[in-house]
Amino acid sequence: MPLRLAKASVAAAVLAVALAGCTSSTSLVTKRTQGYEIPDSALQQIRPGQSQQLVTLVLGSPQSTNTFGDQSAWYYVETKVQQTSFGMTMVQERTVLAVYFDRNKKVVDKAVYGLTDGKVVTIESRRTPSFGEDRTFIESIMSSF
Template identity: 30%
Template sequence: MFTFTQLKKSTTRFALVAVTVGALAACSAVYRNHGYTPTPDELNEITVGVDTRDSVIEAVGAPSSGGVLDESGLYYVATRMRHYGPRAPQIVSRELVAISFNQSGTVKNVERFGLEDGRVVTLQRRVTTSSVESSTFLRQLLGNLGNFNPAAALGQ
């Protein structure tokens, strides 16, 4: 028969092992895939100078995004991200397939880019600031006390 102390020790050991296993499992990497790029076999079906935008979409599927203008290219983007515990997600791989068209609407070029081909592009954000946002509510309230004119409030 187990005594109370033996039972308490075995329960404590079990709880310690369970917490350790749970902590190790929580810190394992989780991978997520976003987007789609056509396989090389699907891209081989596209003939430069012959296929049009509609035939490309029929052969390899709809793109992740397109160009701003109707005559611009089709872009297929796939990203693989690693989530590891409480850390911010990291991009492990990114692939981009760009299919460009000439003026007549036929395929001009098919290009594949990887993460190693990329450049860091700095985005610029322009925000108009106002004096209202830079001061607190209390400061605005106290600043308006000196501007109060009782005669103007009474209509005199």
């Protein structure tokens, strides 16, 4: 009888270990953040008159920059997505923090944009017409001989 009880205990332990591997991590949809996470505390620290160095200390390096005339802007993008286990990604929320600087590299203003502020840009698929023949690389080389 004690041998039978020991076998049952071992079988129960093996079954418990096997079932422990079956957790809810096999979810079909995962949520994650792409890019920079913009904390509210960091956003509140950015005020007009501050230097670019202080903005870098608070927010880190920008993901994108823009310079137009005497003004420049730094952009921090946060995108919250859901991704299926089949590889399909769906954007749930996007936040863009834009920090604007004057020519003295001091903060002039900041703005927070969301998905509703964006505009869809259609990509033109037409080719620009060219005069003459369209030749491949090899045709161009062969015609030079």
